[in-house]
Amino acid sequence: MSKVTELLKKAVGMCRGQIKGESKVKKIEINPMTRLEGHGKIAIFLDESGNVDDAFFQTVEFRGYEKFLQGMPIEEVPRTVSTVCGVCRAVHFLCSMKASDNVYGVTPPPTGRKLRELFYSAHTVEDHTAILYALGFPDFVVGPDASPAERNLIGLINAVGVETGRMVLQKRSLAVKIFEILGGKPNHPVAALPGGWSKRLSEEERAQIEKWSEELVELGKLTLQVFEDVVLKNPKYMELVTGDMYKVEVGYMASVDEQNRFTLYDGTQKVIDAKGDLVGTFTGKEYLDFISERVLPWSYLKFPYNKKLGSWDGIKSGPDTNIYCVGPLARMNVVDSMSTPLAQEHFEKFHNTFGLKPVHYILGYHWARAIEILAAAEKCLELSRDPEITGSDTWNKPTSCTGEGVGIIEANRGTLIHHYITDDNGIVQNANLIVSTTHNNAPINLAVKTAAKHFIKDGNVSEGLLNHVEMAFRPYDLCLACATHTVTAGQLPVEVNIYKSDGEILRQMKNF
Amino acid sequence: MAEKIKFGFLLAGGCAGCEMALVDMSEKLLDALGHLDVVFWAPTVADVKYKDLEAMEDGYIDLAFVDGMIRNTENEHTVKVLRQKSKTLVAFGACASLGGIAALGDCHSQEELFSQAYKDTFSTDNPDGIYPQPECTWEGKYDLTLPAFTNRVSTIDQLVEVDYFVGGCPPHHDFIAQLVQAIVSGNLPAKGSWLTSGKAVCDICKRNPADHDQKRLPIGEVFRTVDGRPDEDKCLLQQGYICFGPVTQGDCGASCLNVNIPCRGCGGPIPGVRDYGARCVSTITSSLKDDETAEEFVKKFNDMAKFCYRYSYSAGILNQKLTPGK
Numbered sequence: 001m002s003k004v005t006e007l008l009k010k011a012v013g014m015c016r017g018q019i020k021g022e023s024k025v026k027k028i029e030i031n032p033m034t035r036l037e038g039h040g041k042i043a044i045f046l047d048e049s050g051n052v053d054d055a056f057f058q059t060v061e062f063r064g065y066e067k068f069l070q071g072m073p074i075e076e077v078p079r080t081v082s083t084v085c086g087v088c089r090a091v092h093f094l095c096s097m098k099a100s101d102n103v104y105g106v107t108p109p110p111t112g113r114k115l116r117e118l119f120y121s122a123h124t125v126e127d128h129t130a131i132l133y134a135l136g137f138p139d140f141v142v143g144p145d146a147s148p149a150e151r152n153l154i155g156l157i158n159a160v161g162v163e164t165g166r167m168v169l170q171k172r173s174l175a176v177k178i179f180e181i182l183g184g185k186p187n188h189p190v191a192a193l194p195g196g197w198s199k200r201l202s203e204e205e206r207a208q209i210e211k212w213s214e215e216l217v218e219l220g221k222l223t224l225q226v227f228e229d230v231v232l233k234n235p236k237y238m239e240l241v242t243g244d245m246y247k248v249e250v251g252y253m254a255s256v257d258e259q260n261r262f263t264l265y266d267g268t269q270k271v272i273d274a275k276g277d278l279v280g281t282f283t284g285k286e287y288l289d290f291i292s293e294r295v296l297p298w299s300y301l302k303f304p305y306n307k308k309l310g311s312w313d314g315i316k317s318g319p320d321t322n323i324y325c326v327g328p329l330a331r332m333n334v335v336d337s338m339s340t341p342l343a344q345e346h347f348e349k350f351h352n353t354f355g356l357k358p359v360h361y362i363l364g365y366h367w368a369r370a371i372e373i374l375a376a377a378e379k380c381l382e383l384s385r386d387p388e389i390t391g392s393d394t395w396n397k398p399t400s401c402t403g404e405g406v407g408i409i410e411a412n413r414g415t416l417i418h419h420y421i422t423d424d425n426g427i428v429q430n431a432n433l434i435v436s437t438t439h440n441n442a443p444i445n446l447a448v449k450t451a452a453k454h455f456i457k458d459g460n461v462s463e464g465l466l467n468h469v470e471m472a473f474r475p476y477d478l479c480l481a482c483a484t485h486t487v488t489a490g491q492l493p494v495e496v497n498i499y500k501s502d503g504e505i506l507r508q509m510k511n512f
Numbered sequence: 513m514a515e516k517i518k519f520g521f522l523l524a525g526g527c528a529g530c531e532m533a534l535v536d537m538s539e540k541l542l543d544a545l546g547h548l549d550v551v552f553w554a555p556t557v558a559d560v561k562y563k564d565l566e567a568m569e570d571g572y573i574d575l576a577f578v579d580g581m582i583r584n585t586e587n588e589h590t591v592k593v594l595r596q597k598s599k600t601l602v603a604f605g606a607c608a609s610l611g612g613i614a615a616l617g618d619c620h621s622q623e624e625l626f627s628q629a630y631k632d633t634f635s636t637d638n639p640d641g642i643y644p645q646p647e648c649t650w651e652g653k654y655d656l657t658l659p660a661f662t663n664r665v666s667t668i669d670q671l672v673e674v675d676y677f678v679g680g681c682p683p684h685h686d687f688i689a690q691l692v693q694a695i696v697s698g699n700l701p702a703k704g705s706w707l708t709s710g711k712a713v714c715d716i717c718k719r720n721p722a723d724h725d726q727k728r729l730p731i732g733e734v735f736r737t738v739d740g741r742p743d744e745d746k747c748l749l750q751q752g753y754i755c756f757g758p759v760t761q762g763d764c765g766a767s768c769l770n771v772n773i774p775c776r777g778c779g780g781p782i783p784g785v786r787d788y789g790a791r792c793v794s795t796i797t798s799s800l801k802d803d804e805t806a807e808e809f810v811k812k813f814n815d816m817a818k819f820c821y822r823y824s825y826s827a828g829i830l831n832q833k834l835t836p837g838k
Contacts, residue, residue, distance in 0.1 A: 045654055056656060064625030066633060068616040071815035075738045079776065080822065083613040086529020086682065104738065130535075173538040184771035185764070186536055187529045187682050188778075191771040194738055199771040292637035295630050297648040298656040302636065312637060398738050419634060426738065427814065432633040 042469065044452050050459025055449040057441075057473065058299045066431045074100045074405070074426045078192040081418070084435075087130075089187045090123035090179070091411035092433075094265070095418040097192035102284065102405030103422050104194045104398030111391035112196030117265045118209070118383040119182040119189075119197075120409075124264060124376035125216050126175035127412045128369050131477050132223065133168060136366040139471055140231045160226060171219040174212040178380065181205055194426075196395030206390050213380040217342070220374030224346055227370045232353070241363045242354070245454035246472065248446045249274050249317045249360045251306055251324035253439070254334035255410040256281075261339040262331060262347075262375060264410045270334050271306060275319050276358045279308050284406040287417055291434065301441050304434065315442045317450075325443040326414025326436055327476065328368030333358035340382065343375035362447055365475035372412075401426050411436045413477050440476045447472040517696065520552035520565075520573040521604075522594050524587040524668070525614065526580025530605040533682040540689040547696045552576070552594075565590075568597045575695060577604040579682075581612050581826065582666045595672040602707070603668040606681040606778045609706075610788065611826025613681070615665040616818055618825060667826045677706040679761050679780025681823060687763045706761065712782045713757035713775050717766040719747045730801035734809045737773065748774045749799065754813065756820075758782075759791045778823045787829050789821035 047053040065084060069077055077100065082093040094116065101107060108116065141160065176186055182199055183189025191199045201209075231237045240246060251274050255267035271279040271290060282290055293302035294312045305312055309322035316323060324330075332351075338344040350367055351357060383389055407418040413436035421430040437444075451472035455465040523531055534541060551573055552565050576598035582588055595601055603609045611618075617625060630636060630643055647657050668674050678691065691707055694700060701707070714720050721728050733752040735742075742748050748755040748769065755774035757766070759782055768775050781788040793816070800806050813819045821828050 043654070043656060054654060056650075056654065058656065058658060064617045064620065064629060067620050067625045067628040068818070071818055073736055073738075073813070073815075075736065076776075076819075079773075080613055083527050083529070083681065086527035086532050089529065089532070169538055173536065176536050176538075180767075182771075184773060185767050186685060187532055190768045190773040198737075198773050200744075288634055291635050293633075293635050295636065295638040295642045295644070296650075297642050297645040298650055298654075298658065300644045300658065302630070304635075307637075395741060397740065425812075430632075430634075432635060434635060 042448055044456070046456065046459065050456075052449065052453045052456050055445070055452045056298060057445045057448050066433055069420075069431045070428050072428050074103045074420055074422050074428055075192075075194050077420070077428065079188065079190045081433075082188040084433075086187055088127065088411060088413065090120055090127075090183070090189065091409060091416055091436075092418070093183075093189055093192060094120055095407040095409045095411070095416045096420070097194070098266070098407030098409060099405035099418045099420050100192075100194035100407075100426075102407070103402060103420060103426055104405075105400055105402045106195035106396050106398045108196040109391075109393045109396055111388050112193075112394040112396070114383055114386055114389050115182060115197040115199065115201060115394060116192075118380060118389065119179060119191075120265050121376040121379040121383065122175045122178035122182070122216075124412055125219065125373055125380065126172050126179065128373045128376070129168065129172045129175070129219065129223070131412075132366065132369050132373070136369065136474070137226065137230065139474070140234075140237055140366075141226075164222075168219065168222070171215050174215055175380075178209050178212055181209065193395050194398050198395070200392055200394055201390050203390055206384060210381065210384040213377065213384045216377035216380055217374070220370075220377040221342070223370045223373050227367060231367070240471075241367075242361055245451050245468065246363050246447070246475075247360050248325070248362050248443050248450060249319065250321055250443050250446065251279065251309070252330040252333045252358055253306075253324050253326050253415055254331040255408070255415070256335050257339065260336040262335040262337070262343070263339060264372075264376065264379075267410070269408060269415060271308070271324065272334060272358065273306075273309060273319075273324075274317070274321055274358070274360075276333070279306060284408070285404070285419070287406065287408065287419075287434070291417075293434065293438070299441070301438055303442050304439050305442065315445050317443075317446045323442040323446070324439065325476075326439040327365060327412075328372055328414075329359065329362065329365040329475070330414060331410065332364070332368045332371070338371070338375055340375050340378035342378055343371055346371045346374065362443075362472070362475045365477070369477075398426075413437055414439055437476065444473050444476050447476070516547060516549035518551045518572065518574040519548040520576035520594060520598060521550070522552070522576065522578045522590060524578055524580035524591055524608065525583030525665070526605065526607045526612065529682040530577075530579035530607075533605075533680075533685050533688060537685040537689055540685070544689070544692045547692070548575075565597060566593055570596050571599050573598040575600045575602070577602045577678075578608050578668050579604045581607040581614055582668065582671050583614065588671060591668060591671055600675045600703075601668075601672070602676045602678060603674045604678045605683055606679055606780065606823040608668045609677040609679055609780055609827070610824035611665050611667055612823055615825040616822070618665050619818060665826050670826070675703045676700070677780065679706065679708065679778065680764060681778035684764050684767065686765070706780060706783065708761045708763050708780070708783070710783055711762045713760045713762040713764070713766050713769070713779065714747075716762035716764075717747075717757055717769045719745060719769060721747050721750060728799075731799050732801040732805055734800070734805060734812055736812055742772060744772050748772075749796075754796060754809070756792055756796075759785060759788065759795050776822050777820075781824070787827075788824040789817065789828050789830070792820040 042057050044055045045053045065081060078093045078097045081096050084092045180186040182191060184191045191197055251272055253269060253271045255263050256270045257263040257267050268281050268283050270281050273279050290306055290308055291304050292307045293304045295302055306322045306324050313322060338347045401424050403422050405420050409416050416436050417434040419432040420428050422428050448469055451468050455468050576594050578591060582591060606612045626643055631638055631641060644658055649655050731752055735752045742751045742753050753774050756777040757775040760775050760777045761779040761782055764779055777788060785791045797806055800809060
């Protein structure tokens with residue numbers, strides 16, 4: 001095996017583990033195996049005739065950031081709250097930084113704002129790339145019915161070639177380098193200031209970043225080419241991409257700029273219902289007019305719903321649901337267009353392919369993610385060529401304290417909200433975090449249930465169940481780490497145990 | 513070529529940032545893998561399971577890294593197993609060595625953490641005051657279980673014997689590359705040591721007054737980072753911006769200082785320091801000019817425990833019993 005393949009195998013393979021599920025009558029438990037208490041688990045209940053009665057995706061961790069951030073100066077929060085997740089390495093940092101702007105009633109000067117945006121665009125490229133190549137593509141390249149042993153990054157590398165794999169790794173690392181130059185550290189960065197950015201960019205650094213950004217654009221193009229060759233040109237896969245077992249009909253929420261275009265760093269939140277009709281737009285604290293989070297006793301993760309569309313009505317899909325989702329697919333459904341030329345071409349192709357807007361086919365998340373790599377890379381290049389980016393004025397000093405701030409950012413996995421109350425000195429008194437994966441909690445439950453219903457009929461559990469249930473939650477790029485303000489790493493290994501009515505195991509299926 | 517070192521890597525309760533730091537080595541990781549035979553890397557290895565780890569002979573793994581703190585019973589179990597199977601165990605990164613940011617949760621009771629998350633947050637809709645339950649029967653027919661929350665964070669060496677400690681949140685990938693080289697060449701210090709250059713952040717920092725033939729002077733004013741923009745060439749502490757550089761290991765290359773932001777101690781204590789937070793307080797306050805300045809310091813940073821123990825609350829001796837000889 002080549003070293004690259006070996007490296008990728010070690011770096012981004014699938015997690016493994018073992019768990020003992022409790023035997024229950026007509027209960028199928030799908031337990032991620034990595035760490036017994038470290039991920040989500042899935043329980044499927046069958047009715048008398050052996051069909052799916054209900055299914056639950058449970059999140060099993062909790063940490064408590066919203067409490068222990070209290071007492072900390074708000075400007076110390078970004079570098080602290082970044083540790084919610086080491087994969088989403090920029091988003092909690094930037095979101096709390098935006099909240100700190102509000103707390104001190106200060107906006108960054110143009111250079112400061114552009115540095116933030118360049119930093120975030122670089123992060124988007126590296127994060128989406130890691131996720132797509134490690135978790136998204138293998139399902140298609142190797143095939144959803146292949147054995148899990150092959151249906152991973154290794155199989156992908158074998159399919160696209162080792163040289164391509166090496167190139168992807170190298171180009172991704174350039175995005176991390178840009179991140180480090182601007183943020184101070186390659187992970188859990190520090191350069192955020194209320195009202196701006198602590199790091200000034202030298203001309204030498206700018207020129208370097210411009211060169212690297214050109215390569216990132218190439219990475220974006222390559223990624224979309226892989227998607228086209230492997231998925232779009234394969235009728236069998238397109239049946240899956242547009243198949244009802246991967247359709248979840250809910251509303252959507254994402255940021256838009258003044259022209260209703262795609263934006264990641266800053267914008268207005270636009271909310272549409274499952275029919276695609278506008279429910280409303282909001283900024284800042286107005287999120288409380290739209291979002292409520294229900295607590296249910298069987299998950300550590302709360303269940304947000306759109307309260308403009310009525311009070312809590314359970315986890316339901318359909319044209320009248322008040323459940324909504326966020327992330328790359330939501331962004332494709334909410335924006336009118338992209339803000340960069342190359343990504344726009346692919347955006348048009350995306351919608352021409354699906355035909356109807358909003359697109360409720362969740363495998364579209366992967367395609368959307370690929371388009372966003374290109375969009376973020378184009379943004380990096382655009383900003384690296386902006387004459388203002390090397391300006392010396394990167395910070396507006398706070399002069400007063402408003403005592404409250406809400407930060408909203410389109411994180412890679414979807415809308416992220418940080419809300420802080422402080423005293424007159426900017427010391428945090430109260431905090432509320434609503435995280436991307438939390439918004440998607442109910443939709444993930446719906447996706448799993450839909451897939452389970454498709455693959456379990458009259459007590460017969462199809463061999464494909466495991467793969468397909470995995471494929472149902474993978475598009476959402478679960479970050480349970482973020483969601484519960486605690487941590488888990490990317491891949492979810494899954495074991496399905498099917499018990500006979502006497503409690504004896506009938507069959508066991510694993511993806512490891 | 514010498515025989516490859518059998519290497520294991522376990523993520524306990526951390527954020528996966530340390531795992532990403534290895535991935536971020538990119539090309540250097542390829543070189544490292546020329547010397548390392550990765551026999552276990554969970555949760556990110558494709559073909560090694562926990563039960564495979566349990567089936568290994570004791571001492572089978574030459575060198576194992578653990579990142580993340582101990583946060584639940586499962587972390588406890590796997591770390592104990594890994595210890596048994598490994599000749600050398602390294603607590604890798606601030607969480608494993610010191611407790612990390614998550615350990616700040618131990619400043620609060622479990623009830624405080626839960627009521628904030630599930631009752632008091634602005635957007636929470638919880639009319640019946642429900643908390644997630646270890647066991648519940650939902651809608652009268654679905655029996656569902658959750659693991660119970662544990663409310664004490666501990667470092668790896670509070671659970672098992674640790675041979676070496678590495679600081680950093682996460683350790684910088686360039687430093688990891690140096691570490692791997694030291695390990696491969698067998699160039700390791702006595703067991704129980706930190707793997708570090710042994711230098712403080714100040715020793716690395718290009719702002720160090722000593723490098724500019726300047727004396728350190730008593731600090732007459734204290735600033736938070738929002739109070740002003742420090743001179744980019746001068747020592748932050750000398751300018752009154754509280755910085756933990758003097759007591760923190762500088763294996764990061766003084767990276768935060770490079771972007772004009774003070775150190776907060778993720779690198780871990782310089783050699784010989786038993787309690788990081790206590791040393792922080794003593795070092796900073798003894799640098800202050802007078803009582804008035806000390807009062808200003810306390811007023812500006814009135815969350816002193818969370819400030820000085822930001823990455824090391826579990827490893828500190830606050831609220832803990834000291835055992836003789838420990």
